[in-house]
Amino acid sequence: MRKxxxxxxxxxxxxxxxxxxxxxxxxxxxxxxADLFDSFPETIPGHIQEALGIPAENKQFDAVLMGRKTYEVGLKVGVTNPYPSLKQYVFSHTMEASPDENIQIVSHNPVDLVKELKKETGKDIWLCGGGALAATLFSEIDEMIVKLNPVVIGAGIPLFSRALDPTNLQLADRKIYSNGFMLLHYRLQK
Structure with missing residues (x-):
């Protein structure tokens, strides 16, 4: 089953x-x-893949889920199809039409869609963001892969936009780089 x-x-x-x-x-x-580009090339927006010569290969995922605000980051600069190698779902109650034929706008319950996607065959499903969608889909998240950057900003959009029930995480893998960046793989224990 897909995760x-x-x-x-x-x-x-x-x-x-x-x-x-x-x-x-x-x-x-x-x-x-270099590690992120090699392990997760499909998570690099298509126009950046092309500019950097990163192969458009789906190593981990074949579908991506985004909230409207996450999708609009690229849309504001004219990127209507950010991840062309992935099936793209944008969750929104306000977008009436998709600006691109490759983007499926979803206005109904995200949990129901994820349960259906998990039953399909294929690679795993990438929850791209944002914090509100992640909180809504928390019950369906199987793993978290956190790119922990050595920076603090004091305020902003949190990983999850609302309080959640305490959930233990099992560290499945980690890599720490000399610049302080950490790549942390967690399995959620539910």
């Missing part, structure tokens, strides 16, 4: 973006990028 994996960058103080949705505070260089 839902929350693969997300965050600060040491638990934020995935500033309150306005920007994420320009994350370091944009470092030794960890």
């Amino acid at each position: 839902l994996k929350y693969y997300v960058a965050c600060t040491v103080d638990g934020f995935i973006a500033r309150e306005n949705g920007s994420f320009d505070f994350f370091p944009m260089e470092g030794e960890h990028f």
Whole structure:
């Protein structure tokens, strides 16, 4: 059965973006990028893959879930199809039509859709963000892959937008880089 994996960058103080949705505070260089590009190439937006010569290969995921605000980050700069190698779902109650034929707008219960996607054959499902969607889908998240960046911002959009029941995590893998970046793989114990 496919798994839902929350693969997300965050600060040491638990934020995935500033309150306005920007994420320009994350370091944009470092030794960890080669590993991320190699292990998760499909999570690099298509126009960046092309510019950097990263093969458009789906190693981990074949579907991506985004909240409207996460999707709109690219849309504001003209990127309507951010992950062309993935089946893309955008959850929104306000978007009436998709700006791109490759984007499926979902206005109904995200949990129901994830349960259906998990039954399908294929690679795992990437929960891209944001914090509100992650909180809504928490019961369906099987693993978290946290790209922990050595930075604090004090306020912003948290990993989860609301309080959750305490849930233990099992550390499945980790890699610590000399620049302080950590890649942490957790399984949720429910």
